[in-house]
Amino acid sequence: MTFTLAAPCEHHETIRKSRFLAKAAPVASPDEAQAFIQAVSDLSATHNCWAWKIGNQYRFSDDGEPGGTAGRPMLTAIEGQDCDQVVVVVIRWFGGIQLGTGGLARAYGGSAAKCLQSGTRVALVRRDRYACHCRFAELTLLKARLGEHDALIESETFDAEGAELVVALPPEQHVHLQQILADISRGRAELRALDAGQTSVS
Template structure:
């Protein structure tokens, strides 16, 4: 079963006079991953190397380190511990001693591994994608019902008539959610399955 993080975590270590800070956090979109990297990167550091994984999507960056010595080992640490929907950023301040390509891969991958090992995990629940339309006045209640079921809002778009939502809930909760939404809207809100999935 894949896991994500309950919240952000951090690991600090020194390896042969280089300082490393590893930061990890849960994400739900590629944009969130990029925002986390931009907000937490230290422009005064020598390197800000990172990787993220979100389902079938993933990216990584060596940020100036020799190719394959930082981003890929960080990504490998995420995958080897069965994490998903996670971003990891490793910030390095060079301390004057070269680590070599093997040493770099061990430092970046090892920091990511240790940081994720000590973090609190949250199992990722299988969810089905659904769509619904609701009025502006119903939106807050719809969000409460979804939160009660650990559902996710994947997309929210406002139209002239109300709000279109793309959501994801566990398959067992679809019928219950449909009943609750029908009660809120006097039968007007109908869940539609994602036909693209």
């Protein structure tokens, strides 16, 4: 199972006189990740290294540390903690003692991992998106059953007869909800697949 963070968290430690402050947060888009990086980076620090992962998208930066010693180990830490939709920034104040490439990788990767471990995690569930049209009389009945199938209403647009719903539900619940919708609407309404594979917080 994959997790994201329920809220921002941080972890700090001193390694051979260098101070490391790791900050992590849940993010839903690359723009959110970059905004968090800009918001928490400390210009007085020696380095502000970061990594984020959102589904198949990811980026990282060594911010002046030797190549591969900061951003990549932090991304590995995100994956190692089974996390997704998160950003981690590790801020370093150099303490005068060189850590070497292996020491840097352990420090950045370790700080990122400990930060993610310290936060409150929530499970991410893959949900596919479907649209359906319900008449007013059917709408209340359908909404009462959605929770049983871990389905979320993303939007509802009302018209003269009822509402067009966009719902997101786990793939294994599609057949069950389709049957409920058919029963409620006496076979008139059906789930129409939209773009699949959205991952959302459980």
